[in-house]
Amino acid sequence: MPRPYILAETNWKHLKDESFDLAILPWGATEAHNYHLPYATDVIEGTSIAEESARIAWEQGSKVIVLPNIPFGVNTGQSDIYLDMNLNPSTQFAILKDLITVLDRQGIKKFMILNSHGGNNWKAIIRELGLLFPEMFLCVTNWFKLGNDSGVFEKPGDHADEMETSLILHLTPNLVLPKEDWGEGKELKNKINAFSEGWAWTERPWSKVTQDTGVGDPSKATKEKGETFFNLVCAKMGKLLVDISITDIDDLYQKK
Template identity: 60%
Template sequence: MRPYILAETNWKQIQETRFDLAILPWGATEAHNYHMPYATDVIEADTISAEAARLAWEQGAKVIVLPTIPFGVNTGQTDILLDINMHPSTQLAVLNDIVEVLNRQGIHKLLILNSHGGNDFRTMLRELGVRYPNMLLSSCSWFQTLDKSKYFDEPKGDHADEMETSLLLHLRPDLVTPLDEAGDGIAKKWKVQGFREGWAWAERKWSQVTEDTGIGNPKKATAEKGKRYFEDVTQKISGLLVELAAADLNNLYE
């Protein structure tokens, strides 16, 4: 039983603990090339949040990890079989209910640990911040915390690529098929220059961009690379959890 994982705690234990920070892992259910499971983002959210919370707990931070939300924004993948889309407006409604509970029960800090590139919680947290002005509402996308080029040979992918494949080879190798069965993750680029350079944005239509649903070549992935990356990601995020748990809501700026 891990006391910082809500799904594993019980009513007696909860009553004896004061929590300073709630962590909400948020994933997605979607295809990840030919070789990885639909639950890839959920597995990553579960394991990264749990390990970061463990490291923070051992440093004295009173954190609690809520159950992972398994569905994310997949509006660009409506024709990919069983990619389950949750609209941003639905995410806002779910978040509102969770924040309402935390606020009422005296847990005034929430971190969303995001595990899916299609999720973007910033505008939602702005709106909820007006509704709940005494809450510190924040988000972190774990895949943006480190420089991937220091860990992987092909760091430019962003879906079922070398990084994600390496992570799953470390975390759940039983769910990864042999890499010679994986697609190459070749992705078409925008013809519109502003979109291609990244200073303008439009949503990608997934099935027009990639044939195998992957973006980034996974073929050089290894469990060893995944282990090193996982350890460094969780170590860095644990530092954020410690700081947030200790933060004085009336004295956040210097």
């Protein structure tokens, strides 16, 4: 049966008399993830989290709709990694402007980017779009930022690490190479300390930072950890979808 909260699966018979409060757009990337994970890792994670979170919200009565995942993200620092596909931020802005125009015209006034790729940086784009669509509530979530504080994983990282390997072992284990093929995920730090401390930033040229395209040791990853973390993220995201759906965006802030 088609799920009524997944746009790609539902149909005009259902949609012609339907209305939604919140549209969710998963946005990932197509890029190398160490030696052992698929190029579609971010797409698989984002799509799965969006769909399960929407199911949770739908079953609580929230009118949410998940749009098809955008599979390409900002990979400007990986231009020499074979077939790492790049969309420039200006292209992302143009795509979002067109999509939000549709939602705004059709009366869906709440919109979330469910971001699944660390290279996508949405704040400036959302600020500019907010001026163009003043009646729209626009927001972004980064589910992967829940990983290091979840208590599930032993070794922190940020790309094809213990967290991502565990998730893909849970979601699509047939796409994960055997453990003997996993790279160590060692990251070479910038010699200028300020960039490693986080208060200064420059883009990381990926092929100079990591040998295997991973950042973070995946060796402790397990399917069980992936399932635990997936359920944790989806429960939290599902509640957020409910909260956004039922909240009056014109009365969003607490009174003093």
